[in-house]
Amino acid sequence: MNTINKLLATTAFLALSNSAFATVATYNITTTWFEPDTQPKNTYFVGSFNYDSTTKTITSLAGKLSEAMTGSVNYNASTGINGADNMTWLSLNYQLVSWYDASLGGTFAATFKNNSTNTFWTGAGGNGWSPASGVAAGGIYYGFPSAGANPGNAYALIFVPDNPLTVLTQAQINKLAYADCSAGGIMGASCMTGTSASGYGSVGTMSGYPLSQVISMTTVPVPEPETYAMLLLGLAFMGLSSRQKTLSR
Amino acid sequence: MPRLSSGAVTHMKTHSKYQPVKLSASVQLSVIFLTLASSPSYADTAEVSAALDIPVVEVEGVRAHSVPLSGKEISERDIKTRSSTTLDTTRLLEDIPGLTVNEAGAISALPAIHGLADERLKIQVDGMDLSAACPNHMNSILSYINPVKVGSVKAFTGITPVSEGGDSIGGTIQVSSLSPVFAEVGKQLINGSVGTFYRSNGYAHGWNASAGFATDQLSFQYSESHLSSSNYRAAKNFKDASTWAPVLRNGLEKTDLDEVGSSSISGSVNKSLDMAFKRDGHLFQLGISQQSVGFEGFPNQRMDMTNNENTSFNFRYTGLFDWGDLNLKLFRQRVKHAMDMSYERSYAMPAMPMLSESQTEGGSLTASLPFLNDHLFKVGGDFKLYKLDDWWPPVQGMGPGAMCCNNFWNVRNGKRDRVGIFAEVESNWTEDWVTSLGVRTDMINADAGKVQGYSAGLYQTDANTFNAKSQGRRDQNYDWTALARYTPDRTQSYELGLARKSRSPSVYELYPWSSFTMAALMNNLVGDGNAYIGNMSLDPEIAHTANISADWHDENRSVWAAKANAYLTYVDNYIDAVRCTLASCGAANTTKTNGFVTLQYENHAAKLYGLDLSAYRVLANDGQLGQWTAKSMIGYVRGENTRTGDNLYHIMPLNGRFTLEHKLGGWTSQAEVQMVSAKTHVSAVRNETETDGYGLLNLRTSYSNKFMKVDLSLENALNKLYYSPLGGAYLGQGFSMTSGIIPWGINVPGMGRSANVAVTFFY
C-alpha cells in the first residue's frame, strides 16, 4: 500500500470513527422577550448550543442576556452585542438543566450566570429557579430578605424543536423564560423576569413576556457529516488524480 | 363678640344669648350674599350652649344666605350627626348638592364639584390654602383636619366670588375648626370632650379628646385624635380567583377574596392647639397643628403612604371698624411625606422608597368697606408660596439600572408662587335685587431644577430633554364674576351667576418628566392606575361658567324647601391627557384598550354641564312623636372633552340620596337610601372602566344631651357589593411597579356592611 492509499485509509477511518458525532450540530440562537415598560429596549438572549438530533439533547448552551433596564438604545442583531445598543449584557455560560418535552415536541435547556441554579426565593416553595417557582415567589431573589445573600443569578430558558430550524409554535414560545437577579436586574427585591401568562400564569415582573426565538445554523461550521463527505471526496479526488499521474508516467 | 358702633340693623337672629350680636350694614350685606370671609362665628353648638344651659335657637334661614344660593354651608349641628363615625373629613361634604368624592386612602378622598376635582378647586382648612405634596396627592388637604374637629363647612359650588376664589376653576371648599369659645365677662370657662369610636368593617377604632380654657377675652383649645384601621372588606368576594390566582402568587400576602388590599391606616394622629384673643371688635387667632400618619394604604394607587408629617402655623386676625372690616391671614405649613409599598404589594419592604418635602407659606389681607349705604366694596390680595422636593432614593443591592445608584429626582426645587389681588362690589339695589361684581388677577410663577434618574442609561434621554428646556414660567390670569339675585318675596329667590375663572397647572402637571413606565406610574393624581408624564408647556385652564339657581320654600323654611341649580361650563385649555407617543412608551400604548397606559398631560377643551336638585319637607311635627322630615338630593353631571369627543374622567353618573329623618328629644335618626346609576360615559384615553348602578341603605341614630353624645350607624345595611363610579382602579395587591402584572379592569369595591358606634362625653 502506497502512501496515498495509507492516507485514504486513514481519512476513511477518521470519517467512520467520527460518525458517532455525525448528528451533532451547532446552532446560533436569539430569543426575544418583549418589555413593554422599557421600550424600545427588550430582553435578548444571544447564544449558541450544540444539538444532537439523534438523542435530542442540548449541550454547551451559552450566550449573553441583555438587561433592558440598563442603557438607552435597543439591541440590533446586524451590529451585534453592544454594536448599537448600550445595554449591559450578562454572560450565561452554565447549562445546568435540560429536558425533553414530548408533548411540545422539543428540548428545553437553561443556561445560568452562576454555576448553580439558585435564583429565586424558595420561601414560597419551588425549586428556586423554574419560571413557575419564580412566579410563585413574586420574582423575589434567592436568599431574601438578606440582599447580601442574593447570589445575583440569571438564566435563559430556551426551547429547541425536534427539527431545530422549524419556526416555534405559540405554545412553544409561551414556555420560554428568563430571569435576571443580578444587580442590574433587581427591582426592589424582585428580579426582572420574562414569562407568559399562558405559559406560567403571569407575565414577568416588569410585564415582559417571550416574543420570539430564532435558531440558525452556525456560520462558522464545525465539520458536519456533509463536510466530512466533501473532505472524503476531495481527498479521494486528490488520491485518484495523483494515482493517475503516477500511472501516466 | 366684637361690637360695632356704626348704626347697625340686623335681621339675624341671635342664637346665643350670652353673645349679643349686632351687625353693621357691611356685615349684613356680606351675609346676604357671601360668607363673611373668615369672620368668626361664635360658638353656637348644641353642646356648648347646652353645657351653659342656654337655649339654642336655630338660624338656618339666615345661614343659608351666607354663601351664594348655588352653594351650601353645613352647620355644625349637621356635621355633628356624622363626624364621630367618619374617618375622612371629605366624607362630611357628601351632603352638599353637586359635590362628589373621588376615593383614595382611608382619610384622603378628594372632593369634586360639578365634575372638577382636586386642584381645580380651592380647598382651605382654617383659611389655609394648601396643596398636596405627593405625586399621588395622598396628603390631600382635607386629610389634615380630623372630622371631629370640623366646625363648619362652606362650599361654593356654583359661582365662587373672586374674593373667595382665585387660581381655581371649580369652586371653593372652606373647612373650619370649631369656632373659639369665650366665657361671659368676669367668668371662666373650662370645657372639653373625650370620645371614642369603632367601625366593625376593618375594625377601625380611635379616640379623640379636647380641652379648653377660656375667659371673656382669651380662649385656648387643645385637641388630639387617633385613628387606626385594618383593611376594609367589600360586601362579597370581588377578586375573581381565575384572574387573581397568578397575581396572588406574585409576591403578595394572601388576603381574603373580599378584602380590599392596601386600605388600612395606622398611627394617624392629629394634634392642634388653637388660641384666640378678642377685644373691642378685634379677634386674633393662632392655630398650631401637627399631623402624622404612620401608614395609609391606597387601594387605587401603586404606592402607600408610609409616613406623613405635617406642621402648620396659622394666624388670623379679624377687625371690625367703623369704616368696615379687615381680615388678615398668615400661615406656614411644612410637610414631610414618604411612600413605599405595603406588604400586600410586595414581600419586600422597602421596595421603592419615595420621599417628598414641601413648604407652603401663604396669607391674605381683605378689607370690606361699605359705601353709599347699599354697597359694599371688598378689596384684597393673597399669596401662596409653595416649594416642593420630590425624590426617590436609590435602593441598596442593585447595580446601574432601574433603581440604582443616585436619587431619582421627580421634582427638584419645585416652586409655584402665586400672588393675587381682587376687587368686588356687592350692591343691594332694592329689596328684591342684589348683585355682586368682582375682578381679580393672579400671577403664578413656577419653576423647577434640573433632574436626574436613578442612573444614566434608562433615564438619560428623558432627563436630557427635560434639562435642555427652561423650567421657569409665569402666568398672569384674569378672573371676573357676576352674580345677580332676585328675591321677589320671602318664599322664593333666583340667582344668575356668570364667571370667568383661571387655573394655572400644578407642579405635578408640569414637571414629572420620565417616560420610563415605572417612574410615570408613580405620578398619578387620579387613581386610574395609568402612568403620567408632565408637560412643561401647559397653558392655564380658563373656565367660563353660567349658573342658575332657584330656591323655593315656605316663609320660615320650617316646612319645606326646594332648590335647583343648573350649570354649564366651558373650559379652554382643559388639562386632559393624551396617550404617550414616545418610542419609550411602546408602540402598543397608543392603541391599547384593555390595559394600563402611559399618558401625558395636554391642553384640550372641555364642556361640563349638569343639574343639582335638593329638597326637604317636614312630614309630621308632633310633640309626642317628634319631627319627621323627608330629604332628597339628586345630582347629574356630564363632562366632555370637546376636542377629542371623549368623556372626561371620573364623572359621577346620575345619583340621588333620599333620607327620612326623625328628631325627638335628644335623638336624631336617619334612614338614607343612596342610588347611583351605571357609569357608562367613560374616558377612553384612560381606559376607564364602567361601573354598574346600585342602591345602598344607611341607618343612623344619634343621641345627645349636655353630657354625652352617642352615635350608632349601620352603613350599607343590606351588605350590597358595589363599585363607586369614582372608586378608581383596584391596584391594592400585587407587584405594582409595572403596568402589566396587576389585572386591569377591576374597580375598587365599596365597603361592605359596617356597624359603627361612637361615644363622646363633654364636660
Ligand SMILES: [Cu+2]
Ligand atoms: Cu405619596
